[in-house]
Amino acid sequence: AAGVIQSPRHLIKEKRETATLKCYPIPRHDTVYWYQQGPGQDPQFLISFYEKMQSDKGSIPDRFSAQQFSDYHSELNMSSLELGDSALYFCASSSGLNEQFFGPGTRLTVL
Amino acid sequence: AQSVTQLDSQVPVFEEAPVELRCNYSSSVSVYLFWYVQYPNQGLQLLLKYLSGSTLVKGINGFEAEFNKSQTSFHLRKPSVHISDTAEYFCAVSLAPSGGYNKLIFGAGTRLAVHP
Structure with missing residues (x-):
């Protein structure tokens, strides 16, 4: 069965650089979540x-932005990276059944 | 607001012994409950979930959990663990009912270490 795809799997950036993380949900899933x-x-x-509109917002820094595109994939854009942004970033998708399926994550290292 | 408390940060256990990982939650409204497992350097895999109905939920890999509304608990159990069960286990809640787009709130995790 198809799973959630995240790219890249690993990313190394310098402080103050920008990064873009991508998430491809399971086919026919209409909701995407991002976790750090x-x-x-x-x-x-x-x-x-949800359906390409922001449905909820948590503790996301103002330096980060995200969107969901017409093909339902999502991108998390991170600017002015800080050392504290080093983390594993997960994307999850669901189809309204409240069960979220997680991708393998993108490990971001900020040097 | 909802919160999740995993009472044990680490649980060491010998192979083939039973184990219980404890999880308590706090919420003023109904919630859905989940247990996820995370193996080293990997993503989160759903073990089991409670949405409604029977309070005893069976999941993958021989795990089960019991929802206790009066005690606001959702403890995870396995009667006989294997070395391969060594991993980090996360309890999580989300609001219910919902349109399918509710965030998960995780506990701090319990590291299960199975020793031979």
Whole structure:
């Protein structure tokens, strides 16, 4: 069965650079969620989209923005990167059944 | 607001022994409850979920959990663990009912370490 795809899987950036993370949901899933998991921490909700509209917003810094496109894939754009942004970023998708399927994550390292 | 408390940060156990990972939640409204497992350097995999109905929920890999509304708990159990169960386990809640776009709120996680 198709799963959630995230790219890239690993990303290394310098401070103050920008990064773009991509998420391709399971086919026919209409909702995408983004979570951030810092080292040794639990995943924290960042933002979600339903039918290409932002549906909820969590502890997402103003330096970050995201959107969901017409093909339902989503991108998380991160600017002015800081050392504290180093984390595992998960994307999850659902089809309204409230079960979220998680992708493998993108590990972002900011040097 | 909802919150999740996992009472044990680490649980060491010997292989083939039973294990219980504890989870309590706080919410003024009805919630859905989940347990996820995360193996090292991997994503989150759903073990089981409680949406409604029977309070005893069976999941994958021999795990089960019991929803106790009066105690606001959702403890995860396995009667006999294997070395391969060594991982981080997260309890999570989301609001219910919903249109399918409710965020998950996670507990801090419990590291299960199975020893031979």
